[in-house]
Amino acid sequence: xxxxxxxxxxxxxxxxxxxxxxxxxxxxxxxxxxxxxxxxxxxxxxxxxxxxxxxxxxxxxxxxxxxxxxxxxxxxxxxxxxxxxxxxxxxxxxxxxxxxxxxxxxxxxxxxxxxxxxxxxxxxxxxxxxxxxxxxxxxxxxxxxxxxxxxxxxxxxxxxxxxxxxxxxxxxxxxxxxxxxxxxxxxxxxxxxxxxxxxxxxxxxxxxxxxxxxxxxxxxxxx
Amino acid sequence: xxxxxxxxxxxxxxxxxxxxxxxxxxxxxxxxxxxxxxxxxxxxxxxxxxxxxxxxxxxxxxxxxxxxxxxxxxxxxxxxxxxxxxxxxxxxxxxxxxxxxxxxxxxxxxxxxxxxxxxxxxxxxxxxxxxxxxxxxxxxxxxx
Numbered sequence: 001x002x003x004x005x006x007x008x009x010x011x012x013x014x015x016x017x018x019x020x021x022x023x024x025x026x027x028x029x030x031x032x033x034x035x036x037x038x039x040x041x042x043x044x045x046x047x048x049x050x051x052x053x054x055x056x057x058x059x060x061x062x063x064x065x066x067x068x069x070x071x072x073x074x075x076x077x078x079x080x081x082x083x084x085x086x087x088x089x090x091x092x093x094x095x096x097x098x099x100x101x102x103x104x105x106x107x108x109x110x111x112x113x114x115x116x117x118x119x120x121x122x123x124x125x126x127x128x129x130x131x132x133x134x135x136x137x138x139x140x141x142x143x144x145x146x147x148x149x150x151x152x153x154x155x156x157x158x159x160x161x162x163x164x165x166x167x168x169x170x171x172x173x174x175x176x177x178x179x180x181x182x183x184x185x186x187x188x189x190x191x192x193x194x195x196x197x198x199x200x201x202x203x204x205x206x207x208x209x210x211x212x213x214x215x216x217x218x219x220x221x222x223x
Numbered sequence: 224x225x226x227x228x229x230x231x232x233x234x235x236x237x238x239x240x241x242x243x244x245x246x247x248x249x250x251x252x253x254x255x256x257x258x259x260x261x262x263x264x265x266x267x268x269x270x271x272x273x274x275x276x277x278x279x280x281x282x283x284x285x286x287x288x289x290x291x292x293x294x295x296x297x298x299x300x301x302x303x304x305x306x307x308x309x310x311x312x313x314x315x316x317x318x319x320x321x322x323x324x325x326x327x328x329x330x331x332x333x334x335x336x337x338x339x340x341x342x343x344x345x346x347x348x349x350x351x352x353x354x355x356x357x358x359x360x361x362x363x364x365x366x367x
Contacts, residue, residue: 009321043276044318047283052322054361 001121002030002094003128004037004114006045013052015090015111019060022049023086024113025079025101026066027093034128036114037092039066045092045113070097076104083108119150129176136207136214142200144186149203151179157200159183233260233353235346236281239292240270242300248339257343260350270294270331271304275311278329279318285362288353290346291331298335305333327352328359 006012016022024046032038046062053060063082067075070093079101083089088109091098094116102110118130133150139157140147149155153172159180163171170176187193205211244250244266254262263286267273270293281289291312293305309331316326330352332345 009318013322040274040276044274044279047276047279048318048322050283051279051319051324051359051361054359055323057360 001033001119002096002116003034003118003120004031004092004094004116005034006036006041006092006114007112009048009052012045012049012090012113013056016049016053016060016088019088021061021063021086021088023063023065023079023082023089023108024049025070025089025091025093025097026064027068027070027091027097028066029069029071031093031097031114032066034120034122037094041092042066049090067093067097070094070100073100073104076100079105133208134214135203135205136211137204139200139203142195143183144190144192144195146179146183146186148179148183151177156180157203231354231358233287233350234285234359235260235262235288235290235349235353236286237262237264237290237292237342237346238267238270238273238277239264239342240294240299240305241266241268243270243292243294243334243337244342245336245338248337248342250339250342253339253343257346260346262343262346269299269301269304270308271299271301271311273308273311275315278311278315282319282324282328282359283361285359287356287359287362288328288330288349290349291329292337292342292345293331293333294335295333324360325353325356327356 024042026037026039026042028038035041042064046064050060050062063086065079065082067078069075070091083105086108088111089101090111090113091101092113098110098112119132119134120128121131122128130150132147135149139149148157148159152159153170154161160178164178164181165171168178168181170178184196187196250264254264270291273291278289291308293308296305299305312329312331315329319328320326330349334341
């Protein structure tokens, strides 16, 4: 899922300076799963913003709404009846949702309430770790189902580097597993260590962000 | 300034696990007799029923403080309910600190089968901590 986390409160409060009526919008999909932008988080942040405004001697009216998805126009349209009452929008969705609102309601300033961080899996409650970099040229079939693009700090296709710690952790972060150690262990479990002797060729990075904004055009889906 | 006047009597919402309080306790009488602060007691089947959004909303609706009373570690009938409540309170306190409201407006205490005097003593302590912070700024308008 796409994961995100709240922006620091001082940054949010600075954005809200001068705003009198705020439309705070959550998204009930990915950011709800990672406890950053679902209904619970919307209903937590709204009173906090109101209290912060009162603390600064002002008053902030907060209208709350959580959409099923902020990245689908059909759901975004539900906000049309609420936006006339607001002078700014704060979105707790990922960057896609924020841009969707800004595109649909160009007359209003739309601010992000979260920092979108990665495509991650929930390892355990409260811990999400990156699993996919949306690179557009998946190599998981060659790496025993473990992604070196997202999970290696250097995105090495022929790892490991020389920096793996003795306990199998990454030299960049002691809490992060060296994915190439994990790949090696899985290859050994399957009795296929020889597969790792093969040199993987340079990857086609033009299909990732390096090749410009991504685009999938499926004409067959349009009528 | 009025928030720190001698007349300031903090309004405290007490969210307590039903198991944390002595079932024989006459809470209504104790609440009525409280001096120097006002209490709104709310019984919960477990302290974990209080979400972070509930805690923040109570404060944003004008409570000067919210006191959660949970069962001691290891004796929660829902096993991890009181631990969840504690984590939520910790996060809530951090957020209140970040917006300058003061973390002491929210707190958690633990107890099981508490006598009503013990509960009121906990609330008295919370009231004392909040007096130093003054009245909840969001209730300023209605107090004028």
